[in-house]
Amino acid sequence: MTVATVASRALAGIDAPEVSVEVHLGPGLPSFHIVGLPDTEVREARDRVRAALNHAHFEFPARRITVNLAPAELPKDSSRFDLPIALGILAASGQLSQQGLPGQEFAGELSLTGELRAVRGALAMALAARAAGRSFVLPEGNAPQAALAQGARILPARSLLEVVAHLAGEAQLEPYSGEVRSSAASYADFSEVKGQQQVKRALEVAAAGSHSVLMIGPPGTGKSMLAARFPGILPALSDAEALEVAAIHSVSAHGFDAVRWGERPYRAPHHSASAAALVGGGALPRPGEISLAHHGVLFLDELPEFDRDVLEALREPLESGRVSIARAARQAQFPARFQLVAAMNPCPCGHCGDRSGRCRCTPERIARYRGRISGPLADRIDIKLEVPPPREAELLAPISAECSAAVRERVEEARRLQIERQAKPNALLGSREIDRYCATDREGDQLLRHALARLLLSARAYHRVLRVARSIADLAGKAHIAAEHVAESIQYRRLDASF
Ligand SMILES: [Zn+2]
Numbered sequence: 001m002t003v004a005t006v007a008s009r010a011l012a013g014i015d016a017p018e019v020s021v022e023v024h025l026g027p028g029l030p031s032f033h034i035v036g037l038p039d040t041e042v043r044e045a046r047d048r049v050r051a052a053l054n055h056a057h058f059e060f061p062a063r064r065i066t067v068n069l070a071p072a073e074l075p076k077d078s079s080r081f082d083l084p085i086a087l088g089i090l091a092a093s094g095q096l097s098q099q100g101l102p103g104q105e106f107a108g109e110l111s112l113t114g115e116l117r118a119v120r121g122a123l124a125m126a127l128a129a130r131a132a133g134r135s136f137v138l139p140e141g142n143a144p145q146a147a148l149a150q151g152a153r154i155l156p157a158r159s160l161l162e163v164v165a166h167l168a169g170e171a172q173l174e175p176y177s178g179e180v181r182s183s184a185a186s187y188a189d190f191s192e193v194k195g196q197q198q199v200k201r202a203l204e205v206a207a208a209g210s211h212s213v214l215m216i217g218p219p220g221t222g223k224s225m226l227a228a229r230f231p232g233i234l235p236a237l238s239d240a241e242a243l244e245v246a247a248i249h250s251v252s253a254h255g256f257d258a259v260r261w262g263e264r265p266y267r268a269p270h271h272s273a274s275a276a277a278l279v280g281g282g283a284l285p286r287p288g289e290i291s292l293a294h295h296g297v298l299f300l301d302e303l304p305e306f307d308r309d310v311l312e313a314l315r316e317p318l319e320s321g322r323v324s325i326a327r328a329a330r331q332a333q334f335p336a337r338f339q340l341v342a343a344m345n346p347c348p349c350g351h352c353g354d355r356s357g358r359c360r361c362t363p364e365r366i367a368r369y370r371g372r373i374s375g376p377l378a379d380r381i382d383i384k385l386e387v388p389p390p391r392e393a394e395l396l397a398p399i400s401a402e403c404s405a406a407v408r409e410r411v412e413e414a415r416r417l418q419i420e421r422q423a424k425p426n427a428l429l430g431s432r433e434i435d436r437y438c439a440t441d442r443e444g445d446q447l448l449r450h451a452l453a454r455l456l457l458s459a460r461a462y463h464r465v466l467r468v469a470r471s472i473a474d475l476a477g478k479a480h481i482a483a484e485h486v487a488e489s490i491q492y493r494r495l496d497a498s499f
Contacts, residue, residue: 002026002063004091004098006084007105009128010074011121013285013332014247016128018105020070021081023088028064034085036069041078048079049086051112056161061093075284079109080119083137086110086160087167100167104155105129108139114160122146123250126154127243137163143176144258148246187232187266191401193222195390200226202385202492204407207233208414209426209471212318212340212380214303216495217387218350223343224268226387227299230341231264232404234297235412241295244335248287248294265296267338271305275313285325285332290317293338303342304372311377314340318380321428340381344373354389382427382464383492414474426470431463438466443483451490461496465489 002025009016032050034042053060067085069076084106090096107125109117118141126146129136135153138146143156155173157163165171190200199215203226206213215223237245242262249256249265269278269289280288290298300306317323321337346352347366351359361369378384418425422437429437440448452462466481469489473481 002092004088004101006088006091006101007134008081008084008107009105009121009125010076010080011124011251011284012075013334014124014244014251014287016121016124017074018128018132019074019076019081020068021084021088022068022070023085023092024066024068025061025089025092026064026066030062030064032065032067034067034069036072036074037076037078037081045078045082045085048082048110048112049089052082052110052114052160053086053089055112056114056159056164058090058095059093061089063093065089077120077284079117080107080121082110083108083116083160083163087163090164096164096167100169103133104135104137105132106137106163108137108142108157110160116140116157116159116163118142120255121251123148123243123256124247126152127247137166137173144178145246145250145256147176147178148243148258148261187404188225188229190226190229190233190404190407193225193229194401196222196226196387199385199387200401200407202383203230204233204411205468205471205475205488205492206230206339206341206383207235207407207411208475209382209418209467210339211382211427211468211471213342214378214381214384214495215341215343215387216346216384217343218345218352218354218389221387221389223387224299224301227268227297227301227341227343228266229404230299230339231266231297233407233411234264234339235408235415237262237264237295245295248291248334252287252292265293265338266299267293267296268299268301271300271302273306273310275307275310278310279313279317279323279336280325280332280334285334287334288323288325290314290323290336290338291334294335296338298338298340300340300342303344304369308372308374311373315377315380318377342381343387346386378496379458379460379464382468384495385492386495410475413477414471417474417477418471426467426474429463429467429470434463434466438470438481440466440469440481440486441483444469444481444486447483447486447490451486455490455493455496457493457496461493465493468492 004023006021008019008021010019032046091098116139118139122142122145126136126149130149130152137155140156140158146154154176156176166173246256267289278289317336323336324333347361348369349359349361469481469485472485472488
């Protein structure tokens, strides 16, 4: 037999489409060609495979070797194919029986001495192998992550020799049986932030309905402390959500650590971040911060300091919950259903409105500063609130605030009502759904009309008032939206006029 085919997988976004690694040994001068990869990567793959085979005392065939990675148009980062290419060469040259190959998939980078090194995207590949009904042989270091795909048959291996022994029926690889899912996530606690009762209340409303938030206040008022603790009051991730989060992180540059299973992501990119870092990119498209924040929190501190392009790039994903990245011929889609929590100073110096009166910013400078957040983006932020400096008494008081768990209990109950009623959080209600699910009583309706005229709210903002009012009513366990709920919701749009 001079031909062998080994099953493997590429990465496309967070999917892992199948790749057939076909190895053909032909007559002619000894050579080693790999079709379907960029030149530089081909050279590296050839060197690693040749060295690993030699080191393990296999014969490197003195034939014309052609490796074809099919289909040709798939993006492939090459090192994952080292193991299937090596196995294909051994099988095509008769050094390994082909009998064991069907029903199994392989991925892994080879060191020059034949050890297997972890590759990117193990979870995505394991999910796809599971769907195809095949076992998955991969480097030991990838096993904890791959095993998050419950029911997948994961066969970790340390070296090429172990895989060959397994396929030859000499020493079967043991299915991975380690600890798969760790216990619940732990976040820093809400109770550690003193005072700021109104801000905490607004964050509870935001958490209940998955609303985006902008906090405006001088430095040192606890804005970032509150943001970092926000994931802790959000409902626990469902298994399906946790799997999506893990799959996205598993294809990112830093990978996914299985001990973070079930944790809501919290991403806080610096304001110098580029649009590509935020929305994703690269020759082999990788997820950006907004996708790494999928099902979690994206915290943008000093919002006006971000590049305008960067902020504009957020608008579409904020509506659609996903992002498309096109780079050259390659395109990828990533989910990006994040909850935006943003913060900013009230003026360039940060002390506008301060009792000390040390702010010297002119009204024009302040307007220009706030103007950096475009109207359409500001419109998409459901809740805007002022975070005042804490009063001295609050700072001196012993910690007596509610802990995150207590707040989360109320949030979870409110969220449960939403899922039962409309199968989605309030922030995602479309305009027709708002007509259906956000009925106000007569008093509430009058208040709303009055506010609409007085605050010159856009139609979009009007819908946002109703969505937030719905969340407030849900927290109170009320089926209808009453005036008090509308009143609180309008409070959170009061700052609209300054954007
Ligand atoms: Zn100022």
